[in-house]
Amino acid sequence: ARCGLFDPPYGIGYASGYATARLWAGGRAIEGDRNPRVRDAAIGLLGDIPMLVFGSREVALPPNHRMTLTWDKGRALGMGDLRLPWKPSTEEIYAVGDASGFVGRRDKGAVISHPPVQSLYRNGRRHPNQKPVGLLRTLLQSLRAGSVIDPFMGAGSVGVAAVAEGRPYVGIEIVPEFFDIACRRVETAVARGVFA
Numbered sequence: 001a002r003c004g005l006f007d008p009p010y011g012i013g014y015a016s017g018y019a020t021a022r023l024w025a026g027g028r029a030i031e032g033d034r035n036p037r038v039r040d041a042a043i044g045l046l047g048d049i050p051m052l053v054f055g056s057r058e059v060a061l062p063p064n065h066r067m068t069l070t071w072d073k074g075r076a077l078g079m080g081d082l083r084l085p086w087k088p089s090t091e092e093i094y095a096v097g098d099a100s101g102f103v104g105r106r107d108k109g110a111v112i113s114h115p116p117v118q119s120l121y122r123n124g125r126r127h128p129n130q131k132p133v134g135l136l137r138t139l140l141q142s143l144r145a146g147s148v149i150d151p152f153m154g155a156g157s158v159g160v161a162a163v164a165e166g167r168p169y170v171g172i173e174i175v176p177e178f179f180d181i182a183c184r185r186v187e188t189a190v191a192r193g194v195f196a
Helices: 018-023 037-046 133-140 157-164 176-192
Strands: 002-006 051-055 065-072 090-096 111-113 147-150 169-171
Touching (some): 002 037, 037 051, 111 133, 133 157, 147 157, 157 169, 169 176
Parallel strands (some): 002 051, 002 147, 065 111, 147 169
């Protein structure tokens, strides 16, 4: 059995502020973020397996959408629209594919609370859109047993979560420096036998 857990380009043409651009990849745009075609192509290639996919309501929902979960990050760190008095503190996660591949008791709500990864590289962040391993482990526990596929592995957090959950993992990343970071993190997790 297989399942997918991934954080694709959302398709919103995201542009970060100066400090973030300077710290992360010299201000380079996110590959494939002009529209949701990259996300939808990956979902299409994976077929009807159960998938949890991070995304944004600024674009159409992904194909074969079953439900939207909300990641509550707690106290907001992001900037958002500076004209508004609220900072963004949530992200959407889409349950996609074969509904029989999602497991667990129906005692959970659709909001999952977990703090985000620290915002600075010196605090452990290795990718500008890095997701916390603890959140990813929680999500994996709602996907049927089997190998985990991540076609947008970034810094490898899904791989580290998969190792921590004792699951086989396949990851793909287009940006060489992030691929190298991801491989090192997953290899370290395998060597330690715990998540890192």
